[in-house]
Amino acid sequence: MSDLRQQILVTAKILLIKHGYHGLSMRQIAEAVGVSKAALYYHFKDKEELLLAILVAYLDEIEAVIDQVRAEGGDSRQQVLLLIENVLSQPAEKRALIRLSSQEMAQLSVPARATFDRAYHEKFIDKIRGLLRAGMDQGELRSMDPDVATWTLLGMMYPYFYPAHTADVPPPADVAEQLASIYLDGMASR
Amino acid sequence: MSDLRQQILVTAKILLIKHGYHGLSMRQIAEAVGVSKAALYYHFKDKEELLLAILVAYLDEIEAVIDQVRAEGGDSRQQVLLLIENVLSQPAEKRALIRLSSQEMAQLSVPARATFDRAYHEKFIDKIRGLLRAGMDQGELRSMDPDVATWTLLGMMYPYFYPAHTADVPPPADVAEQLASIYLDGMASR
DNA sequence: CCTACCGATCGGTAGG
């Protein structure tokens, strides 16, 4: 992986967060990096491949966060708290990327969307669902549709993936506590 | 309000949901309506004003839904259930617009964003927060930061504002029940 | 003079 490729990814990621896929031009990226537009096309087949590289690289980071939470042990309820804390304490830029993943998916071509969707579920959704399902099996969480449980947890964090809420800093730690408290009480086994 | 203006709004709304702001051209809208591009510019100063008109018109619909829920009475916990049921049973197109509102806000110019932001809070966020705060004052909901309570409720519904989840039909009624159950148990007074 | 458009084209920029 060349230095320039890395530099392109870093710069393009920042611009993508600010402008979205269609609002961002290859010309713009090239100028920000300080290279010609052709240089971008040397490293990435087209605009879509560049977007995909940014998003998939980020999915790897998310996966690492989730794996770390699961490895740190504790029961599933502690893991949910830890997950919320870890996700919300990410820098605003990283949280924005989670939102962009689902948001810009619709802009992808059919094959690219299929590729991304697979990684999105494998590295992100399925991992969280696995954590929650384990908690249900252990009787630590109430038994319900694991998909609804997963998307509810993600959804609760979603507002903090928008710039409007973040003001470019992570939300205070007590927001994570409040979210965890609502979710865990709502998901308590009965 | 002329017929053509209405027709433009209806058509542009559908295209906006599919393509997003930057992915949608005035040309495309004009062709879909069956008029010239100049006709669009007769009714709307520019592309941004058209987007704004679509979103603000939809905020009025949301406001009506919330007002209706509050008018139907019942305690705040019943109103939360009713709100979730009503929002999730909206057609996929309407739910997609809620997501677009927050999503495309970032693409607006500074003055346009200020205008929209005011309407967004007045007709949507503040109404829900008012409902929840009333519930807290009555002791029907646990006392906590009303903003966190509001965004948690909205966030839980967010996944169902994405096409990936909706498959163009409303989620089954028991999803609304499950969401309400998690939220209301998590928000139960203690 | 008006409202409600039209066909054609402007200067720039898109992805490649």
Place this chain on the structure above:
DNA sequence: CCTACCGATCGGTAGG
């Protein structure tokens, strides 16, 4: 990786 371009399309506006 660059310079020099392309076919097409972008948002917006001219005169009538």
